[in-house]
Amino acid sequence: MNALRLLVPAALMLLIWQGVVTAFAMPNFILPAPARVASTLWESRALIAENALVTITEVLAGLVLGAALGWISAVGLAASAWARRTLRPILVFSQAVPVFALAPILTLWFGYGLGSKIAMALLIIYFPVTSSFFDALMRTPEGWDRLARVMGGGKWRTLWHLRIPAALPGFLSGLRLAAVYAPIGAIIGEWVGASKGLGYLMLLANGRAKIDLMFAALAVLAVFTLALHRAVDLGADWLLRRRER
């Protein structure tokens, strides 16, 4: 049933795509037909797989590191009034810098390899994770907060045993957003300067007028992004259900 719900729109999209190609007699170097992209995908599977692996590594590493850093930052902010006064304005202000504009600098600092792409993915997801988790940490239900105080709970123990678990849904909604943003970060990083990865492959294919290869790489990227989003979504739901059962 679920697979069917996914297959029908996918089939519909392919049909429209093919329809546009046929109706407007699209040349291959503008919009190749789906069948042609599929055959390129198959013929160049080794090349695409090799580059996809690089992009997937960047995205997953950025996701894990960004989520971990966001987790630590949010907890630090929640624990310390000093940090809230001093660091939070900087954090909010830093959002005024378009993250994409940092890509060339990151390439300069971390080189053409994985490092600069992981840093880019990390940066792009850091703020949504931090802010969504931090907001949840600061909104511990009043009754629980009072109960902990009357019980004489220590600040750190209350944070650990009560406020952090209570804020888990907030962290997970940040993580869900992060799963969508992380691939964007990695691809931007690859466009600015890389020698591997799906974003790099797309630019390369474009430069050599291999538009079908470009579309094939794009299709793989889209499928991966969807799968990642779905996996994080399901994982988050499962975690929330499981801990209350």
Place this chain on the structure above:
Amino acid sequence: MTAPGLVLEGSARIGGGRVFGPLSLEAPAGGWTCLLGPSGVGKSTILHLFAGIADAVDLDGRAEATDGAPLAGRVALMAQSDLLLPWLDVAGNAALGARLRGERADPARVAAVLDQVGLSALAHRKPGALSGGQRQRAALARTLVEDRPVVLLDEPFSALDAATRARMQDLAALRLAGRTVLHVTHDAAEAARLGTRILVMTGAGIHPVAPPEAPAPRAPDAPETLAATGRLTRLLLDGAA
């Protein structure tokens, strides 16, 4: 554990607004004092003052134990909402205080308390799998594990259905006996069943009302309980007018 009495004198403000009085309230040591009144007269504020969690409240006066020692660490609080943590099982919730203080809860004691409130079989269930009455019994277990001489009750049974509420009242009266209980409620029948001292709080102040003679918990259908319920309801009606 000798339970101290509670005494409050003075008036309270939040920001610029008056919450209550000048008024004076006494909850005798080891007794069950019901503070009955309509919503919004500041009953909960009084509990928060005794519990030491009334940050925003400006008390011009005193709220303290009659033995002069600080109340901090000698008070347990039970609210209308059960406040169970949904990710901990019943036993974990009952032992929450120890966990938050970094102490080790004695599992035998937790088990004994769960037995007292009839939740032994459900010790490893999470709150999501419990009925409303079972959840409130788990909250009572958490209060009992804390083992504090002063227990503050903030309408803990008001969300329960009538029969469950009556059973919870009996259980709480049995298990909290000997402690100093200050029980805020807006249910006249509840005050008539449980109070060894009954205070009616209205905008005009606090008036003691003689409780029925019979020892608490009184039968809900005993004539004197019903008569007291009637008297208290009448007072609330007149006070609100």
